[in-house]
Amino acid sequence: MQTTRYAEIRTRSTPYRALLVVLLAFVLAGLGAAHYMEVEGHHVTGMTNQIVWGLPHVFAIFLIVAASGALNVASLSSVFGQPAYRPLARFSAILSVALLFGGLSILLLDLGRPDRLIVAMTHYNFKSIFAWNIFLYVGFFVIVGVYLWLTMERRMYRFSKPAGVVALVWRLVLTTGTGSIFGFLVARESYDTAILAPLFVILSFAIGLAVLVLLLQASFTLDGRELDTALLKRLGRLLGIFVAAVFYFVLVFHLTKLYGTQYHGFERFILLDGGVYTGLFWILQIGLGNLLPLALVFAPRLQGSSRALTAACALVVAGGFAQLYVIIIGGQAYPLDIFPGYQVESSFYDGVINAYQPSAWEWLLGLGGLTAAVLAALLIVRVLPILPESLRGEASGS
Amino acid sequence: MAANGIFRISLLFGVWLALTALLLPAAGRADGSGFGAIDIPRPATPANEDKCVAPTEIMRREHMKFLYQQRDRTVIDGERNGRYSLIGCMDCHNPVSPTGEAPGYGDPDHFCSTCHAYASVKIDCFECHADRGYGTWQNNTAASTWNDDTQLTATTLQRRLETAGGD
Amino acid sequence: MATDGENHDASRRGFLKGAAALAGTLVAPGVFLYQSGQASSSLLPGVRWGMLIDNNALSERDVDACVAACKRENGWQAEPGSTTDAQWIRKVTLTDPGTGRRSFVPLMCQHCAHPPCVDVCPTGASFKRADGLVLVNKHTCIGCRYCMMACPYKARSFIHESLSGQLPYVPRGKGTVESCTMCVQRIDRDGANAVPACAEAVNRDGRKPILFGDLNDPDSEISRRLQQLGATRLRADMGLEQAISYEGL
DSSP: OOOOOOOOOOOOOOHHHHHHHHHHHHHHHHHHHHHHHHHHGGGSOOSSSOOOOOOHHHHHHHHHHHHHTTHHHHHHHSSSSSSSGGGHHHHHHHHHHHHHHHHHHHHHHHOOOGGGGHHHHHOOOOTTTHHHHHHHHHHHHHHHHHHHHHHHHHGGGGGGHHHHHHHHHHHHHHHHHHHHHHHOOOOOSSSOOHHHHHHHHHHHHHHHHHHHHHHHHHHHHHTTTOOOOHHHHHHHHHHHHHHHHHHHHHHHHHHHHHSSGGGGHHHHIIIIOOOOHHHHHIIIIIIIIIIHHHHHHHOOOOOOOHHHHHHHHHHHHHHHHHHHHHIIIIISSSOSSSSTTTTEEEEEEEEEEOOOOOOOHHHHHHHHHHHHHHHOOOOHHHHHHEESSSTTTTOOOO | OOHHHHHHHHHHHHHHHHHHHHGGGGGOOTTSSSTTTTOOOOOOSSSGGGGOOOHHHHHHHHHHHHHHHHHHHHHHHOSOOOOOOOHHHHHHHHHOOOSSOOOOOSTTSSSSHHHHHTTTTTOOOOOOOSSSBBBBTOOSSSSSSOOOOGOOOHHHHHHHHTTTTOO | OOOHHHHHHHHOOOOOOHHHHHHHHHHHHHHHHHHOOOOOOOTTTTTTTTEEEEEGGHHHHHHHHHHHOOOHHHTOOOTTTTTSSOSSSSEEEEOOOTTOOOEEEEEOOOOOOSOOOHOOOOOSSSEEEESSOOEEOTTTTTOOOOOHOOOOOOOEEESSSOOOOTTBBBOOOOTTTOOOOSHHHHOOOOOOOOOHHHEEEEEEEEOOOEEETTTTTTTSHHHHHHHHHHBTTTTTOOOOOOOOOOOOO
């Protein structure tokens, strides 16, 4: 088996530079939007006392969940000993760090008091899953950093497996924690379920891999490097398995809730007459995000096709985004049932479906975090030897 | 050759140090004398000096520490109207006029802003706290109109101040 | 070499002693000043404040009066139809779908014994005070709004804009979360004789549709009435043991 050579990307082409400029522009716009939101207060956003977590949180949780899943490829090589993925281990690690960084930036900048970050990092209520998550996120940076160093330093490579195990366990706990942020909310019938934790874990696998493949293809194309068909086939099949698993968990979630009469109102809202949420669920999440990618990666004629894989990954990303939107915002749109059996009405929007219209500031903040993550990844692969020079024929070794 | 560079840098540093030491006595001082001095703000002392919390020099440096320690006692332990009460600060240092007006904390005439603007330290307290005194801490006659029912009576206040161990 | 080592040790020791002395002198004034300035806590030991709301005795106008009184006491306003204005207490109109009967319930923070909002707060800003009140320590609140997601009664509000003209005993500001405090400023002042603003607005002519008192005191009026007549809690199946109970629901 030949030794993989890693090299920084060297391109100075116009598309690459243009991409960096565009990404930077979005990052700056995002920072500006965050500043405006902090100075003016959240009344300039679409978030209200009814929908308290909005579009920025959808972006943030998408990035955080994708960050955890992006490390999958590294885990497959270090922990499960699959040599085909070994050349991608470094990229997998730095991408997970970059995505987590982007996601956390959005979360922190959206706080009502972002100036109190130090308070958040020094006052912990360990009964709160949110506090645990802060702790896990910070630890994740350290652990992946150590893992990356051990993987890149040839003399230390033999320690990369134990480090990989630690990283794997840590991120499973982390993603379980992220899902439990919602799963532990006993007050809302749209949450309050144990299945949200593993659902987030499996979702992380799918969207993490999708984001990794997209950025891998993008960087290789920009730098003129070759991707191997066999590897593409493997990645495609892996993505297909993950997407199928996501579909299974969503199915179980909704079937279980449909079985209880008390949840019929909520299920009817999501599946039938929730307007934008129903549309996002069926069309974007299930149709385009689950079923179509499965067709694209498993269709015999499209096996090994780079374009089909790109399309499937993009659809999975969009579907994952829609899924999180339905979970996070759809879950808040459905009213609390404080007085069971009664019709309720009040000045505080009890008993009604809550409306939400994301503002431009929220879009800018969310996109700013996303582009910050992508920009960070693209810059890191430029200064460090992360990407393999070529993936030609790598997948054939086993 | 590197040694030559280090020697030059050390020489420059020594010259800079010597110049600073020589010129420092002529530089601006807190009392307004000297070159380029800016008179530091001296906000007005309120009339009821018997209720001073601590000497001015200590208050200038330590008032944030007093507030920082007091705030947890107020919120968590329910301590009210103590020596370091923020309402107490405002009652003496920024009481509302008989017509109910007082400068807000964005106004340079506000007691806290006179120094904070100079020191360029953003005041966070008044994002939430009332930035003026309505007489509720010491029950002076410059009462507010916010809710007469909840005005503390003089007797209750006196008893509280006595048990608080202040004064 | 040995001499150099000894000199080195001696100078190091000297430095450490000097540094410790300096640090001591810097800290000492603070220690001294901290001692002087102890006020007394208003918390009465062993109490648990609660309210008993008799819905049968509350007309729609009464509940509106509660809301208006809370606004006046605590300095908040809510424009009709606003989605971002804070509401510490609200009038909920209940319609029985079978009979069409309408009733009006004042709904505020229920001051649970096992508050979900306290469990989920990452910094511990949302806390339960020793006397049972569930409050937000706005010094530590980072404005993440997770407590708002967790509250089963949607009792919490987030301040979406800069505020001014706050009342002296009710600090509230942009970027933090707040909810009904059971008029903690009155409780700290008057103890068991306190009357929260909502109760004060409707208690007259000898009736007390909203009864405030110490739930841990078996001889208090609220405990005796709960013992005699019983009451229900909202979403009692969640097991939160709220301090607020309702009769007639």
